Amino acid sequence: MELASLSANLLLVSFIAYLVATMFFGGAVKGTNSEATYQNNRWGNIAIVITIIGFISHLGYFILRWIATGHGQAPVSNMFEFTTAFGMMIVGAFILLFFIYRTPSLGLFALPLAVIIIGYASMFPRELSPLIPALQSYWLTVHVITAAIGEAILAISAVAGLVYLLKNIDLTKKSKQRFWLESVMFTLILVVGFILSSSTFAVMGYEAKFTYVNQNEQQAQIVYNYPPLFGMNEYESLTPDKMTPLAEMPAIVNGKTLTTLVWSVATGIVLYLLLRLILRRPVATLFQPFAKKANSQVMDEIGYRSVLIGFPVFTLGALIFAMIWAHEAWSRFWGWDPKEVWALITWLFYAAYLHLRLSRGWEGKKSAWLAVIGFIIIMFNLIAVNLIIAGLHSYA
Secondary structure, three states: OHHHHHHHHHHHHHHHHHHHHHHHHHHHHHOOOOHHHHHOOHHHHHHHHHHHHHHHHHHHHHHHHHHHHOOOOOOOOOHHHHHHHHHHHHHHHHHHHHHHHOOHHHHHHHHHHHHHHHHHHOOOOOOOOOOOHHHOOHHHHHHHHHHHHHHHHHHHHHHHHHHHHHHHOOOOOOOHHHHHHHHHHHHHHHHHHHHHHHHHHHHHOOOEEEEEEOOOOOEEEEEEOOOOOEEOOOOEEOOOOOOOOOEEOOOOEOHHHHHHHHHHHHHHHHHHHHHHHHHOOOOHHHHHHHOOOOOHHHHHHHHHHHHHHHHHHHHHHHHHHHHHHHHHHHOOOOOOOHHHHHHHHHHHHHHHHHHHHHHOOOOOHHHHHHHHHHHHHHHHHHHHHHHOEOOOOOOO
16 A cells, blocks of 8 residues: 555656746747747756656656556556556657657646546556456566557647647637648537536535446446436435436446436536636637747658658557457457447548558648547547446446
């Protein structure tokens, strides 16, 4: 327990370090006039040092939690562990690319993404839980970590694409591109809505307990931390003083996580509407000034090279190593589990990205949009597929 507590403190240190580094990257972007000083700004140098400190602390959290699990498996077996590891790998990928390209704008957008992901992870249970014997294989570690590294590198391509779009889309005029860019901002605010709503009900100490019949036709218990909108399959309330679910879900759908999603989306919509009411302009215009000094050609290159590196790594982790592990765990290489299907969809999308880039010459805005859409697919796989659709890979 001491190791688990120390690892939690290291995660908090990394979270704070990323926030501080983001502010310094902001100073590097706003406080320079020429591209030369922009790439070698003292605020940027301070920011990357703080980022590295945060990354080392984050890595320390990961290693200590790995030791604390006690079963030799990497801490990636539940939603909290996987998501915090994913955030760490995004920062690691950013650090590597920063030293190649020296562009502070990348850090100004990559680090907040890592902060949001860690904040998202913090809403899930943090308890150390042993894996069932069927899943205790080193192939699980190899599969999940390799897939997460690939997704993290692909996430950097989306960050570069977003910076490119913010710089090159005219937000003063109504257009389809402005609408879709604002939609991306809206999606990010929905994630913030999840963190805000989860924190609010956690502070309130809200709990509603139910029994239900799971996919194996066995009775189980579940605790809702939000007022239940959707009940589990054949549910019965153990806390009659709490809200009664509005509808009962079939066994294939997790009513608890669907409830969480609806509350989060509703909170995000309210938050977005409040921002629009206060700003009286698209939310994207808040971030555009921080992308104006970025080099469009460099951002396009970062986006493309990130996919070139991330795609084969993702292929190894999410498909090849995954199939080997699936054969060990379930005696079959492929089973059309929802998670497997979306991993294949993600792979096909990035294969199409490379085809369009190399054979059709899709560069600039087209390439940037594809990178952003690809990351949205990754996040849908992480959030919706893991939490709402029941399957062998459900982390919830």
